[in-house]
Amino acid sequence: MKTLQTLGLAALLAASSSAFAHGDEAHAKPHKFDAAKVEATDFGQEGDPAKVTRTIKVDMNDNMRFTPANLVIKRGETVRFVVHNGGKVLHEMVLGTSKALAEHAELMKKFPEMEHSDANMAHVKPGRKGEIVSQFTQPGEFQFACLQPGHFEAGMVGKLSVK
Known part of the structure; x- marks a missing residue:
């Protein structure tokens, strides 16, 4: 049943290609x-860029690490993440719960050319920068990952604590 649900989700994602762009930011x-x-x-939720209260720079590299790897956010803050890819391959930063990111990573292994683009992610080519603007309204322990x-x-996973 779980396999059927995964395949169904994959079919829906593939059918929604106009709302999705993964793999190469040029297509996003x-x-x-x-x-x-x-x-x-x-x-x-997605943050209003006009209401950003703090900017955090995050570097990604081919050592499969984020710098910094641990972030603390105040509940209610609207944060602009400026994400730099210092590596030679495509990387991304995706915000979410550990469960959601693990499930998405599994789906990406099965469908590596899957295309999508959401407000909680930035796909960044080597040597380039991307941005995510999020408002953190819920306290808890979350993650960001490629x-x-x-x-x-x-x-290639970081910890995000909202207090």
Whole structure:
């Protein structure tokens, strides 16, 4: 049954290609903030770029690590993450719960060319920068990870604490 659900989810994701772009940011449509379309997540919601209270720079590299790897956010903060890829391969930063990121990483292994782009992720080519703006409304322990096939499994995961 779980396999059937996974395949069903994959089919839905594949069919929604206009809303998705994964693998190569050149195929991703730039994400534009639209307050009417903001959806709640386990940690908060997409943030309004005009209401950013703090900017955090995060570097990704081919050692499969983020720097810094541990972030503390105040509940209610709207944070702009400026994500730099210092490596030679595509990396990404995706915010979420540990369970959601692990499930997404498994799906990416099965469908490495799967395309999608959401407000909680930035796909960044080597030597380039990307941004994520999030408002953290829920306290708890969350993660950020690179879900390119093999990167998550190699330990490209960081800790995000909302207090």
